Amino acid sequence: MRVYNFSAGPAMMPLEVIEEAQSELPDWKGGMSVMEVSHRGADFKACAAETEQSLREVMRIPHSYKVLFLQGGAMGQFAAVPFNLASAGDPVDFMLTGQWGTKALKEAGRMGLMANVVADEKPSRYTRVPDEGSFSVNPDARYLHYTPNETIGGVEFGYVPSTGQVPLVADMSSTILSRPIDVSKFGVIYAGTQKNMGPAGMAVVIVRDDLLDRARPSTPSIWHYRTQADNDSMLNTPPTFSIYLLGKILAWVNRNGGLAGMAERNRAKADLLYGFIDASSFYSNPVEPASRSWMNVPFLMVNPDLNKKFVADAAAAGLTNLGGHRSVGGMRASIYNAMPIEGVQALIEFMKEFERVHA
Known part of the structure; x- marks a missing residue:
């Protein structure tokens, strides 16, 4: 019996998507499961390209952004963002409204960044977000990071922070695809897929083109945004099943308005x-x-x-x-x-x- 699954993630998926994937599981194309085909083959390359194009259309992602399908989940991006956008000793700003933003802050510190907290709702026990305009962004910061929706505390921003020329980085793991957003307001959006985008095992990264060449020389190739973009997220074997299912979920989103x-x-x-x-x-x-x-x-x-x-x-x-x-x-x-x-x-x-x- 199917239940109503209120898990924070891995989360409930649309039943019709699960059933469609089930019907294709033994034989996707050519007598093999999608989990068995080569990511270098024409069929899967077409699948990945279609998933990316669907995401671009659903989210209205401008042409001046790259879309990456990466492993490591959102926590991997806690390190990947500092690697790609800042060097050791650089200033970066953070807004804290819960545990996930705090974890990202700690990882930035481990990466040698001079992290400055411009707003911290710890005194409220993380039961609110900062008032719009109540904080100041360092104009020299390499980026400002925030978490639009904090899964643990159930706290969500009703606005997009204004950062001027400072790139805005958002961990949208628990809010992506839940409503329209203006992608052009962000420098980087990243999200683990296990809430609104499919099973666990993948992070979607949307990064503005002008930020692709900021990476420090020591950035591992697997986390390097430019390298991954130049290889269509296939520098190594990508999370193929997650890419396939994301495409089906995006089709479901389109069928539902x-x-x-x-x-x-x-x-x-x-x-x-x-x-x-x-x-x-x-x-x-x-x-x-x-x-x-x-x-x-x-x-x-x-x-x-x-x-x-x-x-x-x-x-x-x-x-x-x-x-x-x-x-x-x-x-x-x-x-x-x-x-x-x-x-x-x-x-x-x-x-x-x-x-x-x-x-």
Whole structure:
């Protein structure tokens, strides 16, 4: 039986995409699975090119940007971005709204950069984002890094930070493809694929052409943006199955109204769940309303001793992976693109019944 999977990642995927891939798994083209074909062969090269073109069309990526399909996930990019955009001792700016931005900051420090935190929401316990215009960017910074959506705390920016001539770098792992964005405002966008783009194992990197030749000489070839771009992300064997599935997910996005359709779908789900939580005296959400994520909804109960029972009973009812991150506790419902509104409705009905029994 299929369940409603509220995992933060690897996350729920569209069932029709899974079934389409299943039907092709033994014989994609020429009596082989897509997992068996050579990445150097014409069939897979065409598949990768089609996936890239679909992503460009769905996200409206300008021609002045390269699209890379890389291994190592988003955490690999915590090191790849410093390698490609700055040298040891260079100043870089960071905005911190949760644990993932903090991890990226620490990696930049290990890479020898002079990292400056221009905004840190730690005093709020990472329950809000900085007010727009409340921070100053160092005009000499090689880049400013931020995390538009923090998966663990459920905190999301409602604006794109203004950085002037300083390249803006965004870890969009948990928000990419959830709504339209203006790619031209960014120098680098990177995202792990295990939330809205398919299975784990790949990072998509979108990098502006003028930033391709900033890499320090010691940059390993596998992380070198220019080298990877010149080799169509095939310097070595790429994550072929992830590229193939991303193409199918992009086709699914297009069938469901593109990014405008995803935004409408995601806004409706988030409004429904937050509305229920806010109207309850049994449940609560710790995030400032203006900073709430569309993708990850943490919630607490009046009696935290009930947390484990809630998670267990929900799983028995077909609502899985609702436990909060181990660092913050409580519960968390991740409602990425593939989660239908019926899943959110089922969660709310379960929450109502749980409250009735245990209030």
